[in-house]
Amino acid sequence: xxxxxxxxxxxxxxxxxxxxxxxxxxxxxxxxxxxxxxxxxxxxxxxxxxxxxxxxxxxxxxxxxxxxxxxxxxxxxxxxxxxxxxxxxxxxxxxxxxxxxxxxxxxxxxxxxxxxxxxxxxxxxxxxxxxxxxxxxxxxxxxxxxxxxxxxxxxxxxxxxxxxxxxxxxxxxxxxxxxxxxxxxxxxxxxxxxxxxxxxxxxxxxxxxxxxxxxxxxxxxxxxx
Amino acid sequence: xxxxxxxxxxxxxxxxxxxxxxxxxxxxxxxxxxxxxxxxxxxxxxxxxxxxxxxxxxxxxxxxxxxxxxxxxxxxxxxxxxxxxxxxxxxxxxxxxxxxxxxxxxxxxxxxxxxxxxxxxxxxxxxxxxxxxxxxxxxxxxxxxxxxxxxxxxxxxxxxxxxxxxxxxxxxxxxxxxxxxxxxxxxxxxxxxxxxxxxxxxxxxxxxxxxxxxxxxxxxxxxxx
Numbered sequence: 001x002x003x004x005x006x007x008x009x010x011x012x013x014x015x016x017x018x019x020x021x022x023x024x025x026x027x028x029x030x031x032x033x034x035x036x037x038x039x040x041x042x043x044x045x046x047x048x049x050x051x052x053x054x055x056x057x058x059x060x061x062x063x064x065x066x067x068x069x070x071x072x073x074x075x076x077x078x079x080x081x082x083x084x085x086x087x088x089x090x091x092x093x094x095x096x097x098x099x100x101x102x103x104x105x106x107x108x109x110x111x112x113x114x115x116x117x118x119x120x121x122x123x124x125x126x127x128x129x130x131x132x133x134x135x136x137x138x139x140x141x142x143x144x145x146x147x148x149x150x151x152x153x154x155x156x157x158x159x160x161x162x163x164x165x166x167x168x169x170x171x172x173x174x175x176x177x178x179x180x181x182x183x184x185x186x187x188x189x190x191x192x193x194x195x196x197x198x199x200x201x202x203x204x205x206x207x208x209x210x211x212x213x214x215x216x217x218x219x220x221x222x223x224x225x
Numbered sequence: 226x227x228x229x230x231x232x233x234x235x236x237x238x239x240x241x242x243x244x245x246x247x248x249x250x251x252x253x254x255x256x257x258x259x260x261x262x263x264x265x266x267x268x269x270x271x272x273x274x275x276x277x278x279x280x281x282x283x284x285x286x287x288x289x290x291x292x293x294x295x296x297x298x299x300x301x302x303x304x305x306x307x308x309x310x311x312x313x314x315x316x317x318x319x320x321x322x323x324x325x326x327x328x329x330x331x332x333x334x335x336x337x338x339x340x341x342x343x344x345x346x347x348x349x350x351x352x353x354x355x356x357x358x359x360x361x362x363x364x365x366x367x368x369x370x371x372x373x374x375x376x377x378x379x380x381x382x383x384x385x386x387x388x389x390x391x392x393x394x395x396x397x398x399x400x401x402x403x404x405x406x407x408x409x410x411x412x413x414x415x416x417x418x419x420x421x422x423x424x425x426x427x428x429x430x431x432x433x434x435x436x437x438x439x440x441x442x443x444x445x446x447x448x449x450x
Binding site: 002005006009010012013016017020021076079080081082084085087088089090091224 | 275276277296297298300301303304305307308309310311312313314315316320324325327328329330354
């Protein structure tokens with residue numbers, strides 16, 4: 001039970017800190033807003049064509065937002081040597097990873113949920129009916145992104161070139177997530193039957209499971225010596 | 226009983242040997258003060274015992290447990306007050322304590338937290354965010370955490386640094402309460418005056434050689450190294 005309490009404490013601490021300083025979430029939001037604005041003014045397409053490119057725009061916004069948010073995830077632990085405190089704790093280090101992962105997942109989902117109405121507004125899309133399906137895809141894809149992002153944020157936080165190294169590590173491994181997310185989102189926006197794009201969601205779930213388990217296991221070695 | 230036992234500990238960073246075959250023992254209920262010039266390896270020795278560094282060679286035991294093999298169990302009985310404050314800037318003093326103790330699996334009551342904070346003289350700042358604390362107040366907060374955790378082995382790295390006269394007195398009170406309760410305290414310091422009030426044994430680490438001297442010699446000697 002202590003394992004789950006550690007997860008809860010870490011997530012509580014991250015969410016409370018973020019709620020108070022809003023550093024991460026605001027930079028994520030304004031970056032994504034910029035992407036949406038630039039794309040919306042760049043294209044003046046009919047509604048059918050916009051549905052074709054919309055999945056790409058959505059996941060470009062979400063992907064780069066993830067880079068900004070997740071990359072800073074462990075900076076809070078470096079300030080005041082909190083990482084050192086974690087190292088000396090008699091707790092499974094994987095629980096710390098899962099706590100950070102949970103916090104990151106909630107940040108990202110919050111930003112994504114706030115961004116959905118902006119996609120509707122700026123691209124004149126009718127996505128309201130498909131909101132639940134899009135939320136499902138976002139959640140499943142964001143779990144994978146957060147799993148990888150949390151791990152690589154921990155790996156790169158102590159190095160000087162972390163802003164460069166973080167996306168270099170994250171983006172190649174995130175390719176299957178982006179492919180799955182874009183294809184599934186396209187299915188939803190085209191109002192396809194669920195069975196026609198559900199295999200992409202299944203693929204995302206498989207990658208989620210792999211990424212969470214592998215990251216959980218690797219994290220122990222990152223934090224312990 | 227040996228609470229801390231280091232045998233022939235060596236540690237190198239790149240090609241620089243910081244510790245060479247250093248052996249040390251601290252009994253339960255004893256306060257051992259470690260002096261030495263900057264770069265002598267005092268902090269490194271402390272960090273080895275706190276399971277933050279792995280020694281290049283040699284072995285160590287904490288409360289009879291092997292420091293390398295049983296390091297998770299060792300972490301259950303130790304607490305380090307190091308150079309970092311291990312605080313989250315956007316959490317209040319009280320929330321920082323709740324987090325630091327809670328993550329170890331114990332939820333102190335409001336009264337216990339208040340008592341510990343009052344004991345170190347920062348009770349009235351319980352709701353203040355820790356980003357506004359001075360270095361001395363942060364050190365006092367670390368002492369409050371130690372008072373709540375009550376470890377069997379306490380490591381103090383430059384324990385008196387940043388503390389004012391009253392703070393030094395509180396630190397000594399804390400050390401005395403630990404040793405009287407049977408805990409061992411290993412501290413690195415440069416302050417001979419306050420150390421004389423609490424130390425049972427004194428060692429001088431210089432050029433990788435640990436020489437034990439009496440508390441009286443520590444006080445009266447013109448120079449320790």
